[in-house]
Amino acid sequence: SSELTQDPAVSVALGQIVRITCQGDSLRSNYASWYQQKPGQAPLLVIYGENNRPSGIPDRFSGSSSGNTASLTITGAQAEDEADYYCNSRDNSGNVLYVFGTGTKVTVL
Amino acid sequence: QVQLQQSGPGLVKPSQTLSLTCAISGDSVSSNSAAWNWIRQSPSRGLEWLGRTYYRSKWYNNYGVSVSGRVTFNSDTSKNQISLQLDSVTPEDTAVYYCARGITARPAYYFDSWGQGTLVTVSS
Numbered sequence: 001s002s003e004l005t006q007d008p009a010v011s012v013a014l015g016q017i018v019r020i021t022c023q024g025d026s027l028r029s030n031y032a033s034w035y036q037q038k039p040g041q042a043p044l045l046v047i048y049g050e051n052n053r054p055s056g057i058p059d060r061f062s063g064s065s066s067g068n069t070a071s072l073t074i075t076g077a078q079a080e081d082e083a084d085y086y087c088n089s090r091d092n093s094g095n096v097l098y099v100f101g102t103g104t105k106v107t108v109l
Numbered sequence: 110q111v112q113l114q115q116s117g118p119g120l121v122k123p124s125q126t127l128s129l130t131c132a133i134s135g136d137s138v139s140s141n142s143a144a145w146n147w148i149r150q151s152p153s154r155g156l157e158w159l160g161r162t163y164y165r166s167k168w169y170n171n172y173g174v175s176v177s178g179r180v181t182f183n184s185d186t187s188k189n190q191i192s193l194q195l196d197s198v199t200p201e202d203t204a205v206y207y208c209a210r211g212i213t214a215r216p217a218y219y220f221d222s223w224g225q226g227t228l229v230t231v232s233s
Contacts, residue, residue, distance in 0.1 A: 031217040
């Protein structure tokens with residue numbers, strides 16, 4: 001299957017901006033979706049499509065993409081945003097339909 | 110609001126069958142706009158899509174290559190639930206298993222509702 005690569009970890013000061021990236025060939029033709037996962041919980045969808053937030057997701061979360069890279073930006077990070085974040089996309093390899101990124105641990109300082 | 114409630118054993122012996130159920134509320138298992146997916150997560154493999162079942166005038170299944178040949182999906186419209194059976198399990202199948210609703214709005218694909226997860230350990 002295709003791979004979606006993310007940086008393992010990133011830290012951000014409280015109230016500042018953090019951008020998480022996701023790279024993979026499948027992103028050239030498919031949007032990424034983004035998930036927040038806190039310890040012991042299921043992933044939670046935070047961004048899908050071009051830049052859409054499900055109901056209840058704060059507007060400090062936004063998404064963008066360019067070429068083979070998708071990005072999730074948190075503008076004004078809060079303590080409760082500390083979590084693992086995963087990207088996801090349709091896979092073009094034929095082995096699976098969907099592939100997930102390797103995950104980024106976001107620490108809010 | 111869609112809710113998915115998983116059930117099933119947390120311990121399975123090697124070579125036996127792993128069976129999980131996902132009860133759906135707030136949507137129909139035979140929805141024409143959703144697909145019902147199984148995803149697992151382990152430290153070694155990360156988040157891994159296992160497959161999906163969905164209804165579009167008839168039932169369809171898709172499987173990930175890592176479990177193809179060992180996995181079966183069933184749907185029960187009377188109980189509005191789906192189930193997963195994974196045969197001949199090994200310790201490599203130890204993971205947290207999730208069911209999730211998948212939505213397709215090409216070229217956007219996403220999982221907007223997830224079950225609570227079931228930790229399944231394969232051990233004798």
